[in-house]
Amino acid sequence: MPGFFGPSAFILWGLVAAAFVIALRQPGARHRQGVKRGVDMLLVNGPRICVAILAAGFISELLPQDLVAAWLGADTGWRGIVIGCAVGPFFPGGPLVIMPLVLALFKAGAGVPALIALLATASTWGLHRILMFEIPMMGGRFTALRLVSSIAIPPLAGLFAAFMVAAFGAPAPVH
Amino acid sequence: MRRPQRSRAAEAFGPSFWVFVAVFGLAAWTVWELKGAAAVREALANDLDILVFLAPRMIGGMLLAGLVQAILPPDLVARWVGEESGMRGIIIGAVVGALTPGGPMTSFPIVVAFYMSGADRGALVAYLTGWSLLGFQRTLVWELPLLGEEFTLYRIAAVIALPVLAGVIARRIPLGPVGPGREVDGAVAPADRAGRG
Numbered sequence: 001m002p003g004f005f006g007p008s009a010f011i012l013w014g015l016v017a018a019a020f021v022i023a024l025r026q027p028g029a030r031h032r033q034g035v036k037r038g039v040d041m042l043l044v045n046g047p048r049i050c051v052a053i054l055a056a057g058f059i060s061e062l063l064p065q066d067l068v069a070a071w072l073g074a075d076t077g078w079r080g081i082v083i084g085c086a087v088g089p090f091f092p093g094g095p096l097v098i099m100p101l102v103l104a105l106f107k108a109g110a111g112v113p114a115l116i117a118l119l120a121t122a123s124t125w126g127l128h129r130i131l132m133f134e135i136p137m138m139g140g141r142f143t144a145l146r147l148v149s150s151i152a153i154p155p156l157a158g159l160f161a162a163f164m165v166a167a168f169g170a171p172a173p174v175h
Numbered sequence: 176m177r178r179p180q181r182s183r184a185a186e187a188f189g190p191s192f193w194v195f196v197a198v199f200g201l202a203a204w205t206v207w208e209l210k211g212a213a214a215v216r217e218a219l220a221n222d223l224d225i226l227v228f229l230a231p232r233m234i235g236g237m238l239l240a241g242l243v244q245a246i247l248p249p250d251l252v253a254r255w256v257g258e259e260s261g262m263r264g265i266i267i268g269a270v271v272g273a274l275t276p277g278g279p280m281t282s283f284p285i286v287v288a289f290y291m292s293g294a295d296r297g298a299l300v301a302y303l304t305g306w307s308l309l310g311f312q313r314t315l316v317w318e319l320p321l322l323g324e325e326f327t328l329y330r331i332a333a334v335i336a337l338p339v340l341a342g343v344i345a346r347r348i349p350l351g352p353v354g355p356g357r358e359v360d361g362a363v364a365p366a367d368r369a370g371r372g
Binding site: 006007008009011012013015016019020022023026030031033034035036037038039040041042043044045046047048049050051052053054055056057058059060061062093094095099100102103106112115116119120123124126129132133134137138139141142144145146148149150152153156157158160161164165171172173174175 | 183186187188191192195196198199202203205206209210214215218219221222224225226228229231232233234235236237238239240241242243244245246277278279280283284286287290296299300303304307308313315316317318319320321322323324325326329330332333334337340341342344345348350351352353354355
């Protein structure tokens, strides 16, 4: 496991500091409002995040490694990508659910191209978000237009990832 | 924040929290039955490691999202994008999407505001695709810490051009007027709610 304060934390807290200074210099106590929103988000989501991470750890213990490797493994080629694309839309919730589950699959032996395809469909075709936000707020026609426009994205993402894995080797799980 | 405020505790410990608890309990019990107490202890220790690692990033990510929302109100951002057109509009839509922090409660009110300020369908699709594929907050808070720098780099490289592609395709699809038919005022209200990380 990388250190407690790796590069991602430095970048993030640097951005927090920059945003705070910008907000501070704007009229109307924007910094206080922003920090309050952030703390609200944290309080609302924190408990769920903790339990989601705990659950994902145990789920990764239970995932049948040979099955995950056979269906999504790096050696499955385009088949893993197709399966990743097919299951993505049914992942419920935001990153809170998806990212811990992807980590569980990664540790259980899923290949990088399949996971990248899965994340791409979960992002562009996530049913939960389409039903709860997009159709109510933007209407069915716009939703249909967007879905058709992004139909090629997940397979392309998987394919590009497969090229990169072939050229530069596959990343390994860090946890 | 003019909504009748449901208490934060009620929101934090709502039904979805208990679903997660149930899944966790069930998974932990199954591991115990199948693999024994040692496996449970090991999984717990590993989970705690991840949580400790995630905590500073999670806190930073949420503060950043809150601050960016306070600095850039949706209608201001919408005015920028709405004025642009052509390829420039699509590219700016994708970039602004990637820079939008928070979950759908942040991004969809922005899309509605874009629409109202006259952004074309290519820019709207590029925005939503950029936000969902490349949203910087999700990458910093979740992907980098959980999946690692190398994975994140590969994924970003694989998808970076795709929001623009989706916007270009959207502009070419022959379909009558698209957009929210009605009740747009009601739809903008959730902008003030705390979004999901």
